[in-house]
Amino acid sequence: MDTTVTENKLTAKDYSSSQEVKWCPGCGDYSILKQVQTVFPDLGVPKEKFVFISGIGCSSRFTYYMDTFGMHSIHGRAAAIASGVKAANPDLSVWVISGDGDAFSIGGNHFIHAMRKNFNLNYLVFNNQIYSLTKGQYSPTSERGKVTKTSPLGSVEEPFNPSELALGANASFVARSLDRDPKHMQAVLKRAHAFKGTSFVEVYQNCPVFNDEAFFAFSEKDTKKEQAIYLEHGKPLIFGNNDEKGIMLDGLMPRIVDIKANNIPHDHLWIHDEQDKTKANLISRFFNNEFDGVVFPRPFGVIYAKERPVYEEGMTHQIEQAQKLKGKQSLDSILSGDKTWEIK
Numbered sequence: 322m323d324t325t326v327t328e329n330k331l332t333a334k335d336y337s338s339s340q341e342v343k344w345c346p347g348c349g350d351y352s353i354l355k356q357v358q359t360v361f362p363d364l365g366v367p368k369e370k371f372v373f374i375s376g377i378g379c380s381s382r383f384t385y386y387m388d389t390f391g392m393h394s395i396h397g398r399a400a401a402i403a404s405g406v407k408a409a410n411p412d413l414s415v416w417v418i419s420g421d422g423d424a425f426s427i428g429g430n431h432f433i434h435a436m437r438k439n440f441n442l443n444y445l446v447f448n449n450q451i452y453s454l455t456k457g458q459y460s461p462t463s464e465r466g467k468v469t470k471t472s473p474l475g476s477v478e479e480p481f482n483p484s485e486l487a488l489g490a491n492a493s494f495v496a497r498s499l500d501r502d503p504k505h506m507q508a509v510l511k512r513a514h515a516f517k518g519t520s521f522v523e524v525y526q527n528c529p530v531f532n533d534e535a536f537f538a539f540s541e542k543d544t545k546k547e548q549a550i551y552l553e554h555g556k557p558l559i560f561g562n563n564d565e566k567g568i569m570l571d572g573l574m575p576r577i578v579d580i581k582a583n584n585i586p587h588d589h590l591w592i593h594d595e596q597d598k599t600k601a602n603l604i605s606r607f608f609n610n611e612f613d614g615v616v617f618p619r620p621f622g623v624i625y626a627k628e629r630p631v632y633e634e635g636m637t638h639q640i641e642q643a644q645k646l647k648g649k650q651s652l653d654s655i656l657s658g659d660k661t662w663e664i665k
């Protein structure tokens with residue numbers, strides 16, 4: 322990525338467009354917008370090199386509010402468009418903005434292949450566990466039993482677990498943050514940007530109109546220390562009101578232990594290793610009572626980060642090889658090929 326620093330340092334205001342923001346009062350999208358605008362001046366990328374590509378949904382209106390290049394595109398297709406932008410302009414800093422419906426329902430196929438292909442771009446999904454723009458139908462991340470206008474007796478589906486889905490699709494960077502923790506989100510955004518490859522960031526976002534407080538347990542003062550766990554590379558997995566609980570691995574089975582009562586040294590606990598895919602898979606499954614019905618704290622931070630070759634470099638290399646072998650050809654001659662025939 323081009324890291325030329327612009328001469329006069331910009332501020333968050335320079336990334337704020339003149340468009341009137343049309344989200345409802347109290348919408349979590351405001352915080353995400355603010356954090357992105359706050360970190361952008363520090364990323365060392367000239368303003369004209371930023372591009373936002375969004376799908377359709379309340380979250381996808383984000384593109385209008387950033388004073389950068391961008392495209393508010395088609396429902397579920399932001400990944401495809403962003404891939405094209407990156408393939409043609411590898412030096413741009415490309416950001417995809419999507420909602421849980423946009424990314425995992427209509428865009429599910431595009432999402433998994435974006436993870437697999439690994440363009441060097443940033444893919445943010447604002448997860449509010451609901452379709453908001455279309456007024457509150459259940460989405461692929463809504464919990465089982467969710468009562469909405471389209472599921473009046475409660476949905477009978479299991480939700481997607483986005484981080485597990487991304488890892489299953491061979492994502493090289495998987496992280497989670499939330500709208501109500503600005504500092505954490507800023508740090509995760511910086512990490513995502515610095516990572517070379519597709520960085521997938523799931524952001525828990527509150528929709529006060531159609532799914533209020535869906536994630537408050539992870540951010541309210543009196544519950545968050547019990548229900549959320551903050552991951553740091555090289556640090557033990559510790560949580561609880563008085564940091565008294567830790568997580569250990571018993572084979573491949575995670576166990577919650579009381580470190581204070583049992584005098585367990587920190588280095589006996591599970592030490593977070595962002596590059597260990599097996600452990601990342603286990604961490605991503607701290608979700609909806611996955612392990613024998615035990616409620617594990619929800620993980621926030623970088624779950625997995627391991628660089629591997631990015632798509633656009635492989636593509637550029639292959640084009641150069643083809644040109645060496647066959648010389649530069651016109652698009653016409655490539656399309657018509659070397660075997661032509663005449664229909665009489």
Ligand SMILES: Cc1ncc(C[n+]2csc(CCOP(=O)(O)OP(=O)(O)O)c2C)c(N)n1
Nearest residue numbers: 377378379380396420421422423452453454
């Ligand atoms: C092809 C197509 N199908 C359906 C729609 C209707 N539609 C617009 S936004 C949306 C869902 C948005 O939900 P989500 O992606 O979770 O974003 P949010 O509004 O919650 O931010 C749907 C189904 C559409 N615009 N285009």
Ligand code: SF4
Nearest residue numbers: 344345348379453528
């Ligand atoms: S409907 Fe929900 S997600 Fe959409 S703008 Fe309003 S609060 Fe935000």
